[in-house]
Amino acid sequence: MEEKIYALIIDDEAGNRENLRRMLEHHCPQVTLLGECASVKEASLSIVKYKPDLIFLDICLPDGTGFTLLENLREVSPEVIFVTAFDQYAIQAIRFSALDYLLKPIDFGELIRAVDKAVQTIRLKQQNLRIQNLLLNSLRQDKKKKIALSVADKIEFVEVSTVIRCEAESNYTTFYLVSGEKLIVSRTLKEYDELLTPYGFLRVHQSHLINPDEIRSFVKSDGGYLLMNDGSSVSISRQRRNEVMEALKLI
Incomplete structure (x- = not known):
């Protein structure tokens, strides 16, 4: 029964x-x-x-x-x-x-x-x-809020400010954190674009969503790309280039 x-x-x-x-x-x-x-x-x-x-x-x-x-x-x-x-x-x-x-x-x-x-x-x-x-998120400042990420057999609560970038892999999204940890979540990047854009994140490419606070430099060669604080490089798509450049001026 x-x-x-x-x-x-x-x-x-x-x-x-x-x-x-x-x-x-x-x-x-x-x-x-x-x-x-x-x-x-x-x-x-x-x-x-x-x-x-x-x-x-x-x-x-x-x-x-x-x-x-x-x-x-x-x-x-x-x-x-x-x-x-x-x-x-x-x-x-x-x-x-x-x-x-x-x-x-x-x-x-x-x-x-x-x-x-x-x-x-x-x-x-x-x-x-x-x-x-x-x-608790209702009491935290924006970048101190935590997002719930369902990974494998548990739920990780990650402070927004500790996310360096998110990368799309088919229907999965990989979160790269300041700690060096990688978390793979079975949800699309589009969903996290909607959730994190209000907190200042930038969609710079079809496959990349980044935290502007973690940008180390903008490299003009090879069509232009972003160098992040963890040493990773992120391409900027042609379609989003002007939008991204305007956003970088405000950082």
Whole structure:
């Protein structure tokens, strides 16, 4: 018999709760709902009372945000799937910590994928360090924020300022760190371009994303390339050359 996963739905709109409940009943029979909550206060009490394995958490609640709820949790740390209307800042923060989210209206395929992933995490009893990183990032200065990188059988939390560059290798991205360590992540460079560009990183080539703080020099020969502090050289594509040169003037 398949082990059940116990969950709470936290959303201030009754229609959204009902829709998600029906989708879970139809598509995710491994999930048993313990209840539904419409506010941070109500959810805080229910989480302490029921100690759910998983919560479906709306970000905008009448008496605070989903992040507020998570900050107030102490001894209980359920797995979290955020459910939200499009909010660029919130989604950026969530993705930065490698957490799952569902956009409203919810697609049942995405729901199944997110639930399956959460179930695996719960059953393996992984400590949810990603939540802690999300909350700590709200207190850190931009370059002190940490990005969650899933490598092999663990999650590495890497301070943005310690990344020298990222290099694309098919559907993988290799992170080169100040420490000399290399981390290979099974996500595309395009995703990290979106995540790291707001923190000053430059996409200088189809295969290269760099931290401008780690540039040692710009070499004009051979069409122009960047020499990084770790001794590596990074090509600049013709299409991006003017954009990169303008950005270098501001460093």
